[in-house]
Amino acid sequence: MELRAELLKSIWYGFTALDLEKSGKVSKSQLKVLSHNLCTVLSIPHDPVALEEHFRDDDDGPVSSQGYMPYLTKYILDKVEEGAFNKENVDELCWTLTAKKNYRPDRSTTTVLPEKDAFRLWCLFNFLSEDKYPLVMVPDEVEYLLKKVCMAMSIELNCVELEDFTSQDVVQRNGFSVWGFLEMMNSGKITRGMDKDITSMAIEEIYREIVGDVLKEGYLWKKGQLRRNWKERWFTLRPSSLAYYSGEDRKECHGNITLDGNCCVEVLPDRDGKRCMFCLKTLSKTYEMSASDTKQRQEWTTAIQTAIRLSGNSAKRRLDKEEELQRLRALQEEREHKLAELEVLREAQKQAQVLQEQDEQKRREQHEQLHRTLEIQLREAEEARASMQAEMVLKEEEAERQKKRIHELEEMQKHLKEALQLEIKARMDEEAFRYAQTGLLAEEEEKMKALMALQEEQEEYIVKTQREKQELKQEMETKSRALDEAQRQLETVRANRYRVDQDVVAAQRKLRQASTNVKHWNVQMNRLMRPIGPGVCLLIIQFNPNNGWMAHLSIYLPRCTRCWLWREA
Known part of the structure; x- marks a missing residue:
């Protein structure tokens, strides 16, 4: 392409x-x-x-x-x-x-492919689609692509689920669009619940193989050209080149070996601690590499030999691709031709079906017309029968009502007789009750008079009682005032008595003091009772217990010039 x-x-x-x-x-x-x-x-x-x-x-x-x-x-x-x-x-x-x-998938489901996988499937779809716009893929090409993806995941393609998608009218007429293809992959019916990592690896492998034209990829140990040390590199083999990178993400390319008819690959014996060795010889350099095991070495040597062979036949390979595309185009044209024939058959079948539907419609209309006529006649007969039945029912109901009316009148007459007897008895009872009521009224009037007299006596007694109560209340107030006055006088007497008691106590205290003084002065007097010498003044003290006075008498003998006499309380 x-x-x-x-x-x-x-x-x-x-x-x-x-x-x-x-x-x-x-x-x-x-x-x-x-x-x-x-x-x-x-x-x-x-x-x-x-x-x-x-x-x-x-x-x-x-x-x-x-x-x-x-x-x-x-x-x-x-x-x-x-x-x-x-x-x-x-x-x-x-x-x-x-x-x-x-591209708007339902992110809430667990079967939605990652963005990178959807991108790679989109690239695969574009690579395999025809050069007709809008771009579509025929179901055969979709089946071919899905088989390769399922083979890479080591599962078988579910043809039943694929048939459900390819049998849709839009797919049959126009083929698969890329968005319908991605919707089918996101449904999870093709991958059947496989782990997303496994699905991603399978899609990447098919993408590298078909779009990237990669024959083989993987890690190999490579011996350096200058330092001669061994380093692990990620190798990508294409029909005309062998590139090696620092990792499988292929972000940093360390070299690209061009392959042509002058290149060859040889198996080497184990040495330098490396096993499963082989070398790729070109006109200018020899590249030594080591695989993980014998199987990997065999696969790599075979793939490199195939790439060398294809590099010399690039034109033939391009022609093979063109032939393959021509074959796919022929298949698509044949399918389109069959679809056109099928469309013609569908149109013929549709026209026949329209004619059949028209005939069926006419027969249905005739049948419906006959059915409507019979229904009208049957409805009229039913209405006449219903009318007669209704009339009979009305007459029966009328007879039943008359019979019921007669029975009600008989019952009413019976009840009237009973009511008349009850009324006569009630009148007699009423007369007896009236006589009894007259006696009761006379008795009640006598009792009412007695009650009125009793009430008057009670009112007089109440007035008298209230008057006595008022007098008693005034007397109690007078006695209360007298009691209060007596209490005040009692308090005054008590106060006077208290003052008298205090005076008595004071007098007693003074009396005791006076007695003490008398005793003291008696002692002093007794001390003074000794002979008086010439010119000696004699002091005489006399105490009067009746009035509390003391008399001090100074008597001087002839030698005394004066005497003093005083009273002291």
Whole structure:
């Protein structure tokens, strides 16, 4: 498949993703961005002036795909050089644009493929689809791709589930679109609950094999050319080259060995602590490598020999690919021819079915008309019968009502007789009760008079009692006031008595003091009772116990010139 055709498939998805209104037209500003990004990933210089010049007569309106195609061919695709860019970067750019618009899986389910796997399936779909737009795949090609994926996962393809998808009318008419294909893969019915890592590895393997044209990949130990030390590298074998990287992510490429008819591969004996060794000889260098086991060495040597053989037959290999594509196209055309014949048969069958339905409709209408006539006649007969039955029922109901009325009248007459007897008895009882009531009324009147007299006596007694109570209350108030006065006098007497008691106590205290003084002075007097010498003054003290006075008498004998007499309380 030519490189330009591969690029156009991816670019077509990017262009349609920018066509939001699905009118087949995209604005010039969006095409400028798309063109600039394409030039960047294709490693070619971008000329924005050329785009303006190309569409200078269409400044106001959008740009159609037919108008953009000449510019894309002349200014971008014609400048592309094979090997100067990474095709995967172009695919990633176009996938990013189209996935935002068209790829919206249900993330809540556990069977949804990772974004990287969906991208690789999208690339595989584009690689295997025909150069007809919109891009589709016939069910046979889808089955071929799914068989390879299932084989890589070591499971068998579930043909029943695949048949459910391929039997849909849209698929039968138009084939598989890439979004229908991804929806089928995300449903989990094809992978049947396999682990996502296993599914991812299988998809990557098929992607590398078909899109990347990889014959074999894996880790090998390689001996350096300068330091002669051994390092483990990730090798990728293609029909014309053997590249080795630092890891399986292939981010850092350490070398690329070109394969041609002058190269050969030989098995080496074990040495330097390495086993399962072999070497790849070119015209300029010899590369020594070591596999993990004998089986891996055999697989690698066989694959390298196949790549060397294919490198000399690249033109033949391209022709084989073209023949394979032609065969697939023939299969698709044959399938389309069969689908066209099937469509013609369907149209004929549809017309026959329409005629049959018309005849059936006429027969149905005649049958319905006859049925309606019979229904009308039957309805009239039923109505007449119902009318007669209703009339008989009415007469029976009338007779029943008359019979019931007679019975009710007889019952009423019986009840009237009983009521008359009861009324006579009630009148007699009423007369007796009236006589009894008259006696009771007379007796009640006598008792009422006695009660009135008793009530008058009671009222007089109450008045008398209230008057006595008022007098008693006044007497009690008088006695209360007298009692209060007596209590005040008693308090006064008690106070006077208390003062008298205090005076008595004071008098007694004074009396005791006076007695003490008498005793003291008696002692003093007794001491003084001795002979008085000449010129001696004699002091005489006399105490009167009646009035508490003491008399002090000083008597001087002739030699005394004066005497003193005083009283002291």
